[in-house]
Amino acid sequence: MIYCFISGQKLQPFQTVNLSETVGPLFSLFRDEEHYSDSSPDRCRTCAVVGNSANLIRSHYGAIIDNHNFVFRMNHAPTKGYERDVGEKTTHRAIYPESAVDLENSTHLVLLPFKVLDLQWLISVFTTKNITRTYRAVKPTIKANKDKVMIINPEFMRYVYESWLKKQGKYPSTGFIMLMLALHICDQVNVFGFGASANGRWYHYFDHSHHQSVHAGVHRGGVEYDVILKLEQQQKIRMYRGW
Template sequence: MNTSSKVTTNITMHYNRTVQYFIASGGITTILCIFIVYQPLTESFLEDSSCMCNCAIDSEGDKWFYQRYRPTTHVLLNSKNSALDFNTYSWWRALQGESTVTNYTKVVEVLFSLFPDKNHFSNASPSRCRTCAVVGNSGNLIRSHYGALVDSNDFIIRMNEGPTKGFERDVGSKTTHRIIYPESAVDMDDATHLVLLPFKILDLQWIISAFTTKHIDMTYMYVRPTVKADMNKVMIIHPAFMKYVYESWLDKRGFYSSTGFISIMFALHICDEVNVFGFGPTRDGAWHHYFDDLVVDSNGGPHDGEFERKLIAELHQKQRIMMYKGF
């Protein structure tokens, strides 16, 4: 097949994928999304005719992206990559002022005697198109009717307590990965991977306890001593990944990254196409969850919320993610 034929084939594949999104969501809002997603192909696409996903990458944004993106960074912890260098260990232990002397190495040994000890998501390929939906908890999801579009992705990543029951039309019904920490733990079904975001060694001890002795019920606040989840699907975000996101992407803004921003970075490292829902304020500028009326801190507490929002907008503009802004 000559180069022209290959490009034509890939254009057709790209257009067909967009049409599938339209069919899945069936609304005027998705028509608007089609015009955003289906953009003129760039020179970088013409050079890489094997691209199987959303290949409309902003060529000028390529340098900006790869100055920050490190594909070799360990995303998830396992016994083989668990050794932490001094700087990473010191930074991580300082996040929540953990002062208790604990043998990290022994905790890791116990951790991976219980939970899967493998190199997850190491099957990247030019012929693979794994799609991720990262679903935040913003009130802008209300009346969005994004549910079918969210559920059409291969991986659906949610965070903390964001529910699906009763909100399926707007947020979808499926969850493949839920990113939590002890203070935000919720029960999950057997189809969902519990992805622990550990801010301290005590968080690693908590996940061990939650599936065994159930004796840890206090960190800096009361936490659930146990959680319903499939222990064969437990994953742990690597502390080095947290540090990389904070330094390489956030330029050390704030004290550490928000769970939402880490979730987007997690998706960028395990998926080929990333679709983001439920981030930012509602159309009238309100900041609250879709499942309650509680006003949330738009600055993100210890996080630099404004800088994170600018980065997310930049990733969308440079076509590294697709941002759905809700209503």
């Protein structure tokens, strides 16, 4: 059984009929290949997972971030105008239809499919461009390199939700899913822009009006942050707190 998340609810099964009808066109359009399986004792792939926390403001982490082999960013987080603090390099950007943005030709589009319609939207982006709405209006197309499209298996998202978060919250945040992905494919993982700002508030470095409690909304930021702190204590990752 393959599961997905839908807005306002917990894990729900993908509709099997719609999924089977979608998989064929999906694999005919995008490369079905194994990524990053080249591990060896001599390899050291460095990865920066860059969250959107306001603790990046005045951090001057930009050059450090850009020095990594891979730089993961989430949703529509901008780099222009924030280069000194967040860098400008983006090798992988995780999105879903509602957070889609135009990408550089060298950037991997990493889709997090929370519903079958997300997969259908991805196909539409590069073909008919006819899907303009999910549960709200979405971009019918974006600039992106079709040969660099990656799709996160919903089973991986369920694994993160159940094994790492113990089913707390509605579903994992995009940033937390990408951190777990980085741990699977990177030799050294450095984390930037996660957690609250220096004043204890949770908002984005590019949107000071977006305030929320650590326990509010569909994610459990406090639970995710505790897991991240444990990973740091175990020396699995390094945290850059920004303040």
